[in-house]
Each structure stands twice: as C-alpha cells, then as structure tokens.
C-alpha cells in the first residue's frame with residue numbers, strides 16, 4: 162500500500178511526495194510543524210489503514226471505502242499520547258481528519274448539517290465552539306449509527322445554546338466528549354489545572370485561562386508565539402515550563418497540544434499579566450457595592466486576595482476601569498427604559514409610571530433624571546384597604562450612578578407595611594420630594610373619603626417644606642426614633658432620655674403637660690442654655706406629640722419600623738442597574754400580594770393576627786385596672802395610679818390611646834372584659850380581616866422578558882414633536898433647565914406630554 166502527500170499550498174500538478182516509513186513521517190512533521198491541514202493520499206482499494214504514533218502506539222484504525230485520507234498533524238498525536246482515553250482520542254482525531262472525497266454519503270450529510278448550521282448560525286455566532294465540531298464531524302461519514310447520534314446531539318444543543326459555555330456536553334460513550342474548559346466552575350476553585358487536550362472556545366478564552374492560572378499559581382509566562390491560530394508560551398524566568406495550544410481544524414476552538422516541563426521559579430509578588438484591566442474585572446463586585454472604596458484599601462486587598470503588589474496608581478486605574486464597565490452595563494438599561502415602562506403599563510392597568518428627563522435643548526440627548534413607579538394594584542389596595550397614614554422615606558442606591566430611592570409606605574390592617582409607590586431620584590431634597598409628592602397626588606389624590614392623609618417621615622428639611630406646600634391640610638408627624646437620636650446627642654443624662662419617651666408617648670393633653678413639666682424640673686433653665694423641654698418646644702407639638710395627633714388616620718404610630726422593613730426588603734436590589742432593580746422590586750411585590758392574601762385567607766377570626774396579639778397583651782396588663790360604671794355610658798377605670806374615663810359607645814378614653822389608634826386601650830380592655838363584651842366590636846374596622854383582604858385583593862401583572870417589550874414609545878410619539886409649537890417647546894425646556902431655584906410644582910403640569918416625545922434615554926449625569 163502506498164501513501165503520498167501533496168505539498169502544502171500547491172496544486173496536485175506540482176506533484177505528490179511519497180511516504181514510505183516513519184522517517185518520512187517525521188520529516189513531514191518537522192517540515193510543516195503547526196500546519197493546520199495536510200492532504201494525504203492513499204491508493205484506491207487499499208487495506209485497512211492504521212495510524213501509529215511515533216512511540217508505536219496504535220492511534221487509529223479504520224476501513225476506508227475511498228482512497229483519500231488525511232492524517233492529523235503531530236501535535237494532536239502528542240495530545241493523544243498523554244490522554245488516557247483512546248475512545249475520546251479517536252473522535253478527536255477523526256475530527257481533525259480532513260477528506261475531500263466524493264463518497265456518495267457525504268454530500269447529503271454535508272448539506273443537511275450545513276442547513277442546520279446556517280439556520281442556527283445567527284444564535285451561535287457568539288459561540289464559535291459550537292460551529293466547529295459540527296463541520297468537522299461531517300467528514301466522518303463511515304458509520305451510519307454515528308450519524309444518527311450526531312443528530313441527537315444537534316437537538317440537545319438546540320435546547321440550550323449555551324451548552325458549551327457551561328461546559329456541559331453530551332456525555333455518552335459513543336458520542337464524542339468535548340471537554341471544554343468550564344471557566345465558571347474551574348475559577349471558583351482555589352486551584353485549577355491545565356491539561357493537554359483541554360479545549361477552549363476560542364483564542365481569547367485560552368489566553369484568559371492561561372493568565373488566570375499564572376496569576377493564581379504565581380507564575381509569569383511570556384509568549385513565543387501569540388497568533389490567532391496558535392499560542393506558545395514559556396516561563397518568563399527561564400524554567401523549562403512550556404505550553405502550546407492551537408486552533409482545531411476549521412473551528413475557533415483552541416486545544417492545549419503540549420504542556421512540558423515545570424516551574425521552579427517560585428512565587429513573585431508581581432505579575433505583568435495582572436493588568437489594571439484584569440484586576441478591574443475582579444474588583445467589579447466590590448466597586449459596585451462601594452463605589453467610594455479607598456485606593457490604599459484596594460492595594461491591600463490585591464495583596465491579600467491575589468498575592469500581588471500593585472502601585473496606588475494602578476489601583477486607581479483598576480477602580481476607574483471597574484466603574485466604567487459597571488456604568489456600561491447600567492447605561493444599556495437606560496436606553497430601554499421607555500420600552501420597559503410602556504410594557505409595565507400595558508400589563509398593569511391603572512398604573513402611574515412617569516419619567517422625568519433632563520434636556521436643555523432640542524439637540525441635546527435626553528438624560529434620565531427621575532422615575533416614579535406606582536402600580537395600579539398597590540394604589541387600589543392602599544385606597545381600599547389601608548389607613549390614611551403614609552410613611553415617606555428615602556434611601557441611597559448603590560449603582561454607579563448613585564441616586565436615591567424615595568418610597569411611600571402605607572400600613573395594612575395587620576400593622577405591616579404596604580408599599581404604595583416609589584421613585585428613583587438624583588438626591589433627596591425639596592425639589593425631588595416635591596416632584597415625588599406631586600406624582601403621588603396625581604395617583605392617589607390628596608386624601609380618601611374626604612379625609613386628608615397623615616404623613617410620617619424623618620426631619621428631612623426639603624420634605625417637611627414640600628409637604629407643607631403640597632398638602633397644607635395634611636398632618637405631618639416625625640419618626641420619634643429619629644428625633645431621639647438628635648435628642649441623645651444633645652442630652653447625655655439617662656434620666657432625661659427616659660423622660661423623652663414619656664413626653665412623646667403622652668396621648669392626652671394633661672399627660673402631655675405633666676410630662677413636659679417633669680422634663681422642665683429635671684433640666685431647669687440656666688442662662689441661655691437650651692433645656693430639654695425647650696428643645697421639644699422648638700418644634701410644633703403636632704409634629705411629635707401623640708396628644709396633638711389627629712385621630713382621623715387611626716394610628717398612633719410614630720416609630721420608624723415601616724421604613725426599616727422596606728429598606729431591608731429592597732436591600733438586595735439597591736446596587737442593580739435601573740431596570741433590574743425596578744423589576745426585582747416589582748416581582749417581589751407581586752409575590753407579596755399573593756402570599757399575604759393566601760395567608761390571610763387561611764387565617765380565621767374577625768381581626769388580623771397582630772391585633773389579636775396586641776389585645777392579648779393588653780388583657781394581661783388590664784388585670785391591674787378596675788372598671789366602675791360612672792353614668793352616661795361612661796366607665797371609670799382605676800389603675801396604674803390614675804383614673805381614666807372610658808366611653809365604649811364613642812370608643813374614647815381620657816388616656817387618648819383608644820381614639821387615636823382605634824384599638825381599645827388598657828382601660829377600655831378592662832371595661833370590655835368586666836362587662837363580658839366582644840372585643841372585636843370595639844376594634845376599628847380598619848384592623849379587620851376584611852380590610853386586609855381588600856388591600857391584597859389586587860394583582861400586579863407580569864412583565865415579559867425584554868425581547869417582548871413594547872416597541873419604542875418615541876417612535877409613535879415623534880409625530881407629537883411637530884404638533885407642539887416651538888414656543889411651547891421652548892417654555893417646557895425652560896422649566897427643565899430652571900431646576901435651581903426650583904420652579905413651583907404646578908409648572909410641571911404638561912410634562913407628561915413632553916416626555917412622551919423622547920425615546921432614547923441616556924443615563925443620569927454623575928452627581
């Protein structure tokens with residue numbers, strides 16, 4: 162039997178070279194090292210062909226129907242020798258065998274596979290590894306059953322185009338095993354190994370893994386060859402360690418072909434492959450969590466995590482690059498914000514979601530400024546099942562663009578928070594709060610059933626001002642916890658601190674007066690110094706004294722617990738890009754409505770569980786109270802050193818708590834118990850199970866994934882641009898420009914219309 166090879170890059174008419182023995186083969190290999198393709202010819206009708214490695218190992222044996230066969234080049238042989246499994250190796254080999262034959266079976270499969278490839282090529286472009294094996298396998302047409310398997314395998318890939326990215330290939334004995342390097346998994350380990358035969362989806366992936374390995378193990382390499390088709394690298398310090406990888410025939414897949422020698426150079430705390438770009442990927446999560454992280458801190462962390470010493474300059478560059486990458490991710494989402502909003506509105510009728518943008522003139526690209534996010538289900542639930550108290554709170558976001566999240570929180574019948582709406586704004590101040598409240602008014606009105614809302618918030622100056630201006634008829638309370646923090650800083654005496662709570666908790670005028678005079682006695686006036694009582698009197702009592710609160714909202718609350726639970730609730734989403742964050746919150750709220758409704762449906766009884774619990778506690782306290790009938794429907798209750806008068810008919814008590822909260826106070830509980838009445842009848846309807854179910858009666862609509870989002874709003878709205886007169890436009894721009902000093906809120910009125918005209922949003926300017 163005779164073999165020949167054609168001279169690479171030359172036509173057959175130049176002639177072929179015969180291959181007679183191993184010497185010829187070695188010569189062939191030496192002459193054409195690294196060559197991807199070699200055409201070997203065998204005489205037609207020859208015997209079975211064996212492929213034997215230079216060491217004499219049988220690599221491959223097959224019967225060929227056609228006279229044309231090609232041999233793999235020598236690197237693959239070596240790979241084969243080091244690999245323990247001959248089955249795997251065989252398939253690898255076959256893949257590299259290139260035939261240009263005219264076997265009748267081949268064209269058919271060829272076309273079929275080609276069709277499949279083309280059909281999917283658009284999806285697979287990002288994953289060249291998938292393309293490679295397809296085409297290579299086609300040439301192995303000798304075995305029909307194998308062809309069948311090949312098609313199954315195609316289907317498997319159809320299911321998940323990322324199959325290879327995750328390194329999960331079909332792992333059947335008779336199907337080829339594509340042992341692609343699984344970076345996700347391997348990088349999670351402390352150490353990972355490089356081995357001959359390992360495959361990488363492309364050139365870049367291989368280099369990335371090589372660099373990662375070197376930095377982890379503390380070795381530095383230098384490239385001898387660094388080309389798209391092959392990479393050879395050796396130890397930068399001259400050890401015998403050497404690696405060679407090259408592209409597998411007709412694919413972008415890279416495979417490690419040789420790996421020789423060892424490093425004995427020892428670890429060095431510097432590695433030129435640990436560039437600021439490399440490190441910036443490692444620091445991305447940290448920078449997102451803490452955009453203000455210090456440069457010296459990063460230098461230390463690099464030393465601790467990677468055993469690398471870097472300069473402050475390099476750390477600064479690293480941080481800069483990480484921030485830029487994060488902003489890039491985030492920026493993407495601003496472009497699709499309009500589409501997202503339109504989609505949410507579609508699936509959530511009655512929702513109020515509005516965007517405020519910054520655009521100084523016609524030419525300038527619109528910049529995102531604020532978004533108000535009010536879902537119809539929450540609005541309706543709030544109006545139908547919650548009390549008229551609204552907690553307002555702002556918290557910082559951790560995205561690279563900064564910003565703050567403002568939230569309006571209601572209270573449900575079970576005394577838990579009920580989110581009404583939230584907004585992303587640049588910073589918490591008079592202007593942004595004013596805008597938020599204006600949006601809130603347009604969504605839920607100024608009050609419900611003729612009663613104004615009661616607001617509760619911290620002492621944020623801008624917010625206090627904005628509430629006064631927009632809700633002059635509303636009551637505004639301060640969170641006592643926040644006030645107490647301020648009080649503590651000024652007054653260190655523990656006795657005064659105890660008296661603080663006595664003053665704040667007093668719910669009737671006489672108690673309020675008594676508590677204040679106690680405070681005056683404990684901290685008497687000396688010169689001009691501000692006394693504790695004077696400190697309280699600086700603020701109007703209606704802001705902080707329960708005795709001065711209105712009873713309309715059926716709540717005595719002035720503790721911060723609602724906004725704290727909200728902050729915990731959204732904690733995980735705070736660092737996410739804008740749409741991810743909004744979606745995350747929306748989904749959680751969607752789940753919350755369902756879970757809570759189902760929970761309450763299982764719960765029996767007239768009142769909500771927390772209210773029952775509260776009553777049980779009061780019943781225990783009420784054992785020290787004695788109720789005596791006092792005429793006119795009044796009951797005199799003696800207990801805890803005082804006498805109070807309860808009127809069960811009017812649901813009042815002189816202590817003030819009954820009428821303020823709508824739940825019987827300890828005195829009323831004593832009366833109800835002594836007269837063997839039903840507690841449920843004396844608890845305000847706002848705490849009933851029915852009220853709770855009304856609040857959770859609505860559902861938040863699902864939002865499809867982004868490929869199904871509504872088309873750009875701006876495209877349809879662009880006609881509106883020509884409708885609006887130039888003068889109108891000019892005026893509207895002026896309002897946007899004149900943010901400082903803030904315009905009166907009502908001047909923003911027509912913005913909804915204006916905003917609809919701008920489709921593409923840029924991310925906010927950095928603050």
Ligand SMILES: [Zn+2]
Pocket residue numbers: 380381396397398399400401402423424425426427
């Ligand atoms: Zn070395």
Ligand SMILES: [Zn+2]
Pocket residue numbers: 805814815816817818819826827828829
């Ligand atoms: Zn009472």
